Amino acid sequence: MKKLSFISSVMVLAFLSSCTTDESPIQKEQIIEVVTHEEPLSAIEVSNQINTLFEQNGSFNWSQASDYLLWSAAINGDNILTIGYGNEGESFSTNRSNELIQIKDEIIKTVLTTSSDTSKKREDILLYDDPILNNIDVIITDFNSVVELRKNNQIRYIEPEGFTFSNENLERSSSGCSQSGETISSSDYGTLPSGAKVPWNFYDHNIDDAWAYSTGRGIGVGVIDTGVSSKQSYLGSKFDDAYSGRTISKYGTYVDSIWPWKTNTDGPDDKCGHGTSASATIAAPNNTASQFVGVAYECNLVSYRGTSDVVLNGYHERKGVSKALVELGDRNDVKIISMSIGYPWSIGSIKDAIRYAYSKNKLIFAAGGTSTDFTNWYGVIFPATMSETVAVTGVEExxxxxxxxxxxxxxxMDFTIIMERNNNHHQPVLGFNNGDSSYFGGSSVATAVTAGIAALVWSENPTWSRAQVLQRLKESSEFYPSKDGDFGYGNIDALKAVTGNGI
Structure with missing residues (x-):
């Protein structure tokens, strides 16, 4: 049968419903045939429609999508819908009320009663029920399920969590995966008395001068990324060689599987390289081996492998990041979370998780966006667009x-970090493998540097609140008290941020 568009199907149904109630058996069969053979758009067609909405509005949110587009995306994404329930702003609940339980049960009932397969039970359609965040993942097959769910005003969002947008230009990132070492130009670093190398851009932000007052000791920084390399001992067994008692902890929440029902993670080890670079930027130790040092080289580091790469376009990547945020939110030893990862538009489950971590007084830094020359016209990406996060991008020297x-x-945008020279060299960092170094760029390295500076400030002022630390960063930036329309408060002076002198 020829594929029917959603609009034409509605027209046919409207015409048939205007007939008398004593239709012939053939007419009844025709009605059933039209509904049953309604086909979803292909993944490419869904992506093209999203792209059109994106170009028209300058952004995209699944609330803008038609029922048909949302259903088609779900069908092309392992039939998964993630549904956030409760009142607006009710992203999480540590002690779920009877009202929230009833809302969730009603959602599940709606999916079951609108399914053409009457044999399905609750356990057949409930893929995941988050214990903290007010969202669930359900398996849907029928278009009418989407229609009825969207009538429920106690649903905050409905999103096809398993759908992968297929516009390669928009999703490609130049600061993605690489495990290769690089030869670092001698003009791109200085040297400490210990022999450790200092990246060239640290001097632009007076990070080296700030070390006379603070090195981040006693502050826990969480990094949600692709994990940390097991082959880099300075982010492993040698992490606290120079300063006894300093700790690095590594966890994994990412499930490396194409099957959404799989739950076994593949551990904390980086298989990409991006997370290693981000963690090294923040916390690589002062050392005697001529390796690159991090901004807060005495801080404690908690690494989470929550994703396989920088673009959060997979079901398990989104789940992995959400779980990492919740777990870091619950840690009393972590004050700062750094996320050099993201997506062009918002992801409801991650938004819920960020709000949970924020409610636990975490200072959350997020990358403003890194992509190709062709697509960097796009503004700040998610989750840096959220008010609960601090958005950072990179600028030239x-x-x-x-x-x-x-x-x-x-x-x-909130802040900027200098990370690109006229020769296109970026910031050098400790490498993926022992003895290696590499260049690390984009808003990814800028975000990690800013998180490290925040650790320096908090270590010098351990009784301060999140708001006080953030305010000091603002006051130490070039444009403060003004805010530029593209660059926020601008470049941060780490020495001013740590000491308060000259503010």
Missing amino acids: QTNYQECDVCHTGSD
Whole structure:
């Protein structure tokens, strides 16, 4: 049978429903045939419609999608819908009320009663029920399920968590996976008395001068990324060689499987390289082996492998990041969370998790966006667009502000970090393998540097609140008290941030 569009199907149904109630058996069969053979859009067609909405509005949210587009995306994404329930702003509940339980049960009942397969039971359609966040994952097959669910005003969002957008240009990232070592130009670093190497851009932000007052000791920083390499001993067994008592902890919440029902994670070890670079930027130790040092080289590090790469476009990546946020939120030893990862538009389950971590007084830094020259016209990406996060991007080393070749800017931006030279060299960092170094760029490295500076400030002022630390970062930035429309408060002076002098 020829594929029917959603609009034409509605027209046919409207016409047939206007007939008398004593239709012939053939007419009844025709009605059933039209409904049963309604086909979803293909994954490419869904992506094209999203792209059109994106271009029209400058952004995209699944609330903008038609019922048909949302259903088609779900069908092309392992039939998964993630549903956030409760009142607006009710993202999580540590002690779920009877009202929330009833709302959740009603949602599940709706999916069951609108399914054409009457043999399905609760356990057949409930894929995941989050114990903290007010969201569930359900398996749907029928278009009418989406229609009826969207009538429920106690649903905050409905999103096809398993759908992968297929516009490669928009999703490609230049600061993604790489495990290769690189030769670092001698002009791109200085040297400490210990022999450790200092990245060139640390001097632009007076990080080296700030070390006379604070090195981040006693502050826990959580990094949600692709994990940490098991082959880099300075982010392993040698992490606290110079300073006894310093700790690094590694966890994994990412499930490396194409099957959404799988729950076994593949551990904390980085298989990409991006997470190792981000963690090294923040916390690589002062050392005597001529290796690159991190911004807060005495802080404690808690690494989470929550994703396989920087673009959160897979079901298990989104689940992994959400779980990491909740677990870090519950840790009293972590004050700062750094996320050099993201997606072009919001993801409801991660938004819920960020709000949970924020409610636990975590200071959350997020990358403003890194992509190709062709697509860096797009503004700040999610989750840096959220008010609960601090958005950071990278700029070139020059007098006038200019974003790096692949960096995003926009009105949601809060801070910038210099990380690209005129020769296109980025910040050098400790490498994936022992003895290696590499260059690390984009808003990813800028975010990690800012998280490290925050650790320096908090270590020097251990009784301060999150708001006080963030305010000091603002006051130490070039544009404060103004805020630029593209670059936020601008470049941070780490020495001013730590000491308060010159503010």
